[in-house]
Amino acid sequence: MDMKAPRGTQDILPGTSEKWQYAEKVLTDLASKFNYKEIRVPIFEHTELFLRGVGETTDIVQKEMYTFKDKGDRSLTLRPEGTASVVRAYVQNKLYGQPEQPTKLFYHGPMFRYERPQQGRMRQFVQFGVEALGSEDPSIDAEVISLAMSGYQQFGLKSLKLIINTLGDKESRDAHRTALIEHFTPVKDELCSDCQNRLEKNPLRILDCKKDREHPKVKSAPSIHDYLNAESKAYFDEVKANLDAMEIPYVVDPNLVRGLDYYNHTAFEIMSDAEGFGALTTLTGGGRYNGLVEEVGGPSTPGIGYALSIERLLFALEAEGIELPVNTGTDVYVVALGDDAVQKEAAKLTFQLRLAGVTADKDYLGKKMKGQFKSADRQQAKFVVVLGEDELAKGVISLRNMQDGQQYEVAIKEAVETIKQKLDGGKADE
Template identity: 65%
Template sequence: MSINIPRGTKDILPGEVEKWQIIEGKAKEVSARFNYKEIRTPVFEHTDLFQRGVGDSTDIVQKEMYTFTDRGERSLTLRPEGTAPVTRSYVENKMFGLPGQPVKLYYIQPMFRYERPQAGRYRQFVQFGIEAMGSADPAIDAEVISLAMTVYQELGLKKLRLVINTLGDAESRKAHKDALIAHFEPRIEEFCSDCQNRLTKNPLRILDCKKDRDHDLMKTAPSILEYLNEESKNYFDQVKTSLDDMNIQYVIDPTLVRGLDYYNHTAFEIMSEAEGFGAITTLSGGGRYNGLVEDLGGPATPSIGFAMSLERLLLALEAEGITLETEEDLDCYVVALGDEAKKKSISILNDLRNAGIKSDKDYLDKKMKAQFKAADRLKARFVAILGEEELSKGIINVKNMESGEQKEVRIEELSTFVKQGK
């Protein structure tokens, strides 16, 4: 009986994995340019971290987490998102005491959520995320948004739509929360059970419900923009001004909310408008979460971040017809004929690789013609042919596969010759 891959997961094979390496490399390069440092957190954490950090009213905590009890009777959960673990690490390692503030971090890590698999959405998926912790400057909100846009644009995406909103400060959110409860409560029985449970806990999340999005009360729900105090208005204005100064176009959507409980002030999503991309257009999203560090036992620390799905980024590239150029060519393929030549080819291949030259040889005892076919299949730039006669003279025949030109080269000079011809 064969064993297949678990539902909602995917093997990334050679030929495709190179595309992942390109986008991961771009994310790392842009992060370094913006002075963000990489952090790596454990694949699993104590379940309480996500219940407290993400919010027990969220779909993630209620329905999607992979939770298990270990042999010590501890409840642990596979990481469903990156912000709570990074914040836990920030508090536990006392990063708030570091001299360089704000602390600017990025991660590229697998996440795990039990949800219905569909295009670009898996039960194990990879997120690139940013967390800027320790600054209440609206300009850093714009910086975080700019970083995400830069990654997309430098990979070639053009059909992007940035949507922003503000959730206001605690005072503004409370006023908006009271208004939402008053708006939905008289007819809350018409909504799904999740929305009914959220009414008093977090009514803002009713606006994010997929089941009831077409309900008429959704269209007339009070907007957060109507309940912003002066401080929240000014903050949002400064974020917009910073985006304007960077020539980053955006659309304001007062109905935009994020699915996690810890957000306040700035919230944003970046969407693909590519034709045929699919019904779920969101590529990434994020926002400000000023209270999370404090909730996890640290000092009051204003913070902002985003998370970007690499699977959905690959789909967006495909939808826009963008091909990522991967380097699959081999520099040199060594063809050896005869027992002594085959023995010598081992040290020749080792010398080539030590010189930084991508190279390979036959390990299946193929005939010369079949070895040349293998070199063609691997797109080798040069083929180095070594027979018993060449070995006795200390030379090797090197063929340029593009020009067809062939030249005798001393064996000890092969690496230099190939490097010069690359």
């Protein structure tokens, strides 16, 4: 059998994994500056969590979840998104009872959806997301959006477009829902089978359907903005006013809806306009979900969040020609030539360098001097230490700067400190 990674998954190899590490660090560091704290939740949950939390009418639940029975005949699901799990943890651990509110959390890790693999969309993919629970202040909606925008800007991305909308409160959504049912019922048979099922359960999702998006009735569907009550309008105006105060440009799109059932009030997406990015232009999406905590058994608690795909972030960087400043090279390569005593001293020195915070490596294949220097070149080593029987007898190493070719003789007992100074750009006694 030809063993390969399952369709829709990928191996992130050295040389690329450093970009992932860098991207995740930038995002987590930025979230920490916004005073969000990391939470780590299980990769699989009870299936019921996603049925209730994500929504039975969503494509995720109906078509895309990886669900299985464990040995106790319990139905479990690999998490398809992060919000439901974070909210479950928030309820289970009674984070709503902590004195400092709102509870502001971030997470990152793999998610799983069974869908057609394509560029920027895998069956196993990595999300970074944030959730702010416990505040119904429009300014925190703007904060979450500003955090999402700032994340992309930290990487130097320019071709960004922020789209926002409001889905209104429950009263507004119910009025809009009734209008949508009346609008689409006469042409129900012309809609795809999914939208026919959605018509009574969640007609808003018809507006988000990829199959029926060109249908005349979809294009002429009633706008949520025609059904917003005074409170919903005022809320959305405050969100926009806060974005204006932060000088974050945006476009209001009345047709923007989110694909999950738990959203209300603010919804937003950030898109890439970069040439060559492809058809999937959405980088991130999120919004407010004031009923989700109650849906999973918690007290009435407002919330807002977003999630972004690390894969799509990296594609956007590639589309704009932005190289991440990652270092995949080695600081020091130790070339050892000689008997067992030399080899042990080389192993000792390599270990000491690593403990001192220096990226160091050595030969483990018994290569000759030329082969070891080739390895140092392939690893883009900044310095090479040469240790042979003569050097060991004198208690020194030969230290070569691989950038300018200069070579120094350094006492073995001073080697670690000297190398650290040279890597830091300082002057060492020679």
